[in-house]
Amino acid sequence: MKVVATYNIKGGVGKTSAAVNLAALAAADGLRTLLWDLDPQGAASFLFRVRPKVRGGGRKLVRGRSDITEVLRGTDVEGLDLLPSDFSYRHMDLVLDESGKPIQRLRKVLAPLGEHYDLAMLDCPPSISLVSESVFDAADTLLVPLIPSTLTLRTFEQLGEFLDEVDRRPDVLAFFSMVDRRKRLHRQVVEALPAGRGDIAAAIVPAATEVELMGVDRAPVVVRAPRSRGARAYTALWAELRERLGL
């Protein structure tokens, strides 16, 4: 099972949209896919109309005291299951800290799922904390959405420097997210990027109404409007990611 985590230290950059749409595309390609909504805000769970049943289930799960199969939920996308968000993920740092070997914890929770899934997509909360370190440890690839701005590349490089110090460094793939071609700055940043950089995807996800409407439709844009600009961008990004993962 390959593990991909969508991550950015900042919120509102398109992490959940990417996680949800890429997971749906993976499932449509026949890969047995799991989406783990690690964000206490639970946007991914909301999008899939899944209500977490038991408060505190996530806490038990991370501590290894509950049966993961009881928390998994099938989604409206065939082949895609969801590990829903739980409000207790708010205190995940504390929970991890209380468990032995906190950094390896998420990898350990995921391990028994390996025989059931080809791909696990982790939708992470925005922060840099014990949770992110545990995510870095569990992930094969870190997928980083970047909104074009003057500091974008600098922040991305800082992430790289941080990752150089972790024990198990994941592969990193960034992509431009919520790109608005009408904004000069967006165009400049995207165009200024040296061609052929291996760690930034060629696919660019636009700032598009249909992507924003996901919260209203409560369905991935690749399912609801597969021919839209947004859906085509995720499809191109998925093709790059899939090749990178060797799936």
Place this chain on the structure above:
Amino acid sequence: MTLEVPTHAFALPEGVDPGALLSYLGERFEVAADPPTSVTYTVVDTADRRLGATGLDLALEGGRTGNVLVLRDGAGTPPVTGPAGRHRRWLVGHLPKGPLRERLGPVIEMRALLPLARVQVDVQALRVLNADAKTVVRMRLATHAALDTGPEPWPLTPRLEVTGVLGYPRPLARVVGVLTSEAGLVEPPSTMADEAVAASGGDPGGIRSKVRVALRRDDRTDKAAVRVLRDLAGMVEANLPGTLADYDTEFLHDLRVAVRRSRSVLRELKGAFPPDELARQRAALKWIQSITGPTRDLDVQLLDWDHLLTGVPADRHAALVPVRTLLARHRAAALRALKRELRGPAYRDAWASYRAFLDGKLGPAADRPDAKRPIAEVAGRRIRKVHARMVDMGAGIDDTSPADDLHELRKRGKELRYLLEFFGPLWPDDVVKPLVKSLKGLQDVLGTHQDREVQAGHLRELADELAGQVGGPEALLVLGVLVDQLEAEQRAARGQFAERFADFASKQQRNLVRRTFAG
């Protein structure tokens, strides 16, 4: 850890309109209907239906980028797919590397996957929603028709498949409850693949290699023998097209086994048949066995090739390529000769005459002393005699005996094995089963001994021809290693002989055989 989601299949009773069922479901549940689809697919399985027997369902379907093979296991796990490529049949090596090959390889082994039936299916997918408008149960109402069965598609039983969604067991239970207790739907009597294969003129169980004839102890021997022989003749006929098309090696193998078993019945129950006609038919079957032999011998050699290589250091494998090429060339030539024979008038006449013999009158019983005797008496006598003969022969075998002695014993063993297979059910299981088991143990050793003898002989014969090939001299050197390995395996088999034989010929076993098959 299990994550399987249950699937329930229901057959729509005759006369129930699929549309009416949809309205019925709509009245009871919040149901969303997806746009209807219609596809044509091909049921794919081995000739002996190995996939069907293990609950797997393989279909050839049209995909966006060409045909794909889709494997479903009926347990609710997502299907495994892979590009089908351009093949008229799929051996393991033709399947795309990855999950599809990994799942199918161990099941099909050396058999080819073949298109067995074409089906058109109209599907109405439905989803039962909960209060959040989330899918909690999936349903597929499928109306199938077998194609290529005549001028019109042949309608098959419409089905409703109900699949749960992980984490939502209660809605599934509710839907299944309504469908079974309220609507009275029942599970379909057979799988869709079985139904389609049957509608297309095939046997849903696949081509059998086991005789299935129910006999009674007091059946007349001639009648019982003919029933067994007709069943076997059916297997020869069923395997002939696949042999000629060379789909896989097992068509020829099963054809040969059926012929060998037929010869065995004719020999062991010879007193039930008119002597002259019997001699003629036995000669005809012997001829069929002889023309099919060379190809099968080379098949064994090639099927065993990977095993043989295990005894050769990996860096020497390349040197053996010319050997394998030569074997493949010989096999192709042998197959050409075999096809010529099987398509020629001699075979056609011989088989027609044999069929007429089985289907016609056998003549006055006066010429056939065992004809009217109960089969249990005649077969029991033969089982006892062949067992006693094997005990005598085996007792005379020691480490210095020629390989031929072991081969002769093995041939007798086959006779006994077939007698027990066809007529064993007339006696209690607790006697027959242990006897079959000890016999099998012995035959395995004798089989390995003989196969290695033949294989080593074949390889030695290749030496001259090989010397003139590119890379031949190097191959010759490594060929020696192969022959050594075969001889070592033959010696090992021989080393096991005494123990296996002692088990087979134990005093207890001998007494049991004498008592049980006393006639």
